[in-house]
Amino acid sequence: ETIIVIPTYNIGDEFRFNDYKFFLKNNENVFLCFVNDGSTDQTFTYLQSLNSAFNNQTHIISYQTNLGKAEATRKGINYCNTHYNFKTIGFLDVDLSTSLQEFMRLNSLITNEKEFIFGSRKSTSKNKIFRKCYRFFIGRIIAFIISKILNLNTYDTQCGCKVFTKNISLIIFNETFISKWLFDVELFSRMKTYYGNELTRQKIRETTLNKWEDRGSSKISFFYIFKLWIDLFNINKKYSTKHYFTNKKQLKNEL
Numbered sequence: 001e002t003i004i005v006i007p008t009y010n011i012g013d014e015f016r017f018n019d020y021k022f023f024l025k026n027n028e029n030v031f032l033c034f035v036n037d038g039s040t041d042q043t044f045t046y047l048q049s050l051n052s053a054f055n056n057q058t059h060i061i062s063y064q065t066n067l068g069k070a071e072a073t074r075k076g077i078n079y080c081n082t083h084y085n086f087k088t089i090g091f092l093d094v095d096l097s098t099s100l101q102e103f104m105r106l107n108s109l110i111t112n113e114k115e116f117i118f119g120s121r122k123s124t125s126k127n128k129i130f131r132k133c134y135r136f137f138i139g140r141i142i143a144f145i146i147s148k149i150l151n152l153n154t155y156d157t158q159c160g161c162k163v164f165t166k167n168i169s170l171i172i173f174n175e176t177f178i179s180k181w182l183f184d185v186e187l188f189s190r191m192k193t194y195y196g197n198e199l200t201r202q203k204i205r206e207t208t209l210n211k212w213e214d215r216g217s218s219k220i221s222f223f224y225i226f227k228l229w230i231d232l233f234n235i236n237k238k239y240s241t242k243h244y245f246t247n248k249k250q251l252k253n254e255l
Contacts, residue, residue, distance in 0.1 A: 001029045002107055003084060004100070005076035005091045007069050008047065009037040014215070015046040016096050023100040024054045030104070031084065032058045034094075035076040038066035068180030077173045081166065090163035095215040098161040102209055107163045109205060115168040116191060116204040119161035121212045128211045142228070149236050150188050151197060154206055157184050161209070168203075178238065179231040189239035 034047050051058045073091050088110050092103050098119055106117045123129040146157050172190040177183040191200045
C-alpha cells in the first residue's frame with residue numbers, strides 16, 4: 001500500500017542495515033525502493049544484502065553516474081508509479097535522520113483532502129530534534145527566504161521526509177527539476193501552479209517530527225551556496241506563470 005523511495009549515494013558503512021531489517025519485518029505492506037545514485041563505495045553491496053533478505057519488499061535501481069538527489073528521487077518515484085500499485089508514496093533520507101516509523105506516522109495522515117504531508121524539524125518542548133548549530137542557522141535563513149517566495153507559511157520545506165498520494169506524485173514528479181538540491185521547493189511550486197495558492201494550502205500539511213537526528217556529512221558542495229540563489233530565482237521565474245501546466249486537463253483525464 002505504501003512505497004518509500006530512498007536515494008542513496010556513498011552511504012558505505014553508515015548504512016543502517018538493522019534498522020531497515022527490523023522495519024521490514026514489522027511492516028509487510030511497505031515497499032522500499034532504493035536508488036543507488038552512482039555510488040563508488042560499498043553502498044550497492046549493502047543494498048544487495050538487504051534486497052536478498054527482503055526481495056519481496058525491496059527493489060534497487062542503480063545508476064553508474066551520479067544524477068543528484070533530485071533526479072534520483074524523481075526517477076525512483078516515476079519507476080514505482082509505472083511498475084507498482086500503491087496508495088501512497090514518499091521519499092526519505094537513507095541515513096534515517098527521520099526514522100522509518102516517523103515516515104509511517106506522516107503517511108497515516110494522508111487523506112483525499114490532504115495529498116501532500118511533509119515533516120518539520122521545528123524544535124519544541126515535546127520532541128527531540130538534534131541538529132548541528134551551523135546547519136540550523138544556514139537552514140533557517142534559506143527556509144525563511146523560501147517561505148516568502150512560496151507564500152505558503154511553511155517552516156521547513158527542506159526536511160527529507162515527504163509523503164504523497166499517487167495521483168499528485170504523477171503530476172509533480174513528471175518533469176525534470178531545475179535544481180539538484182532545491183527540488184523540494186519545486187514540488188511546492190508545482191502544487192501551487194497546478195492547484196492555485198489557496199487550494200494548495202488545503203492540500204498540504206506540515207507536521208512536526210517527534211524525533212530527528214543530524215547524521216552524516218552533507219553531500220552538498222560549499223560552492224553550491226552561491227548557486228543556490230540562482231536556482232531559487234529560476235524556480236520562482238518558471239513557476240510564476242499560469243501556463244506551466246498546459247496539459248492540466250490531459251493529466252486529470254489520465255488520472
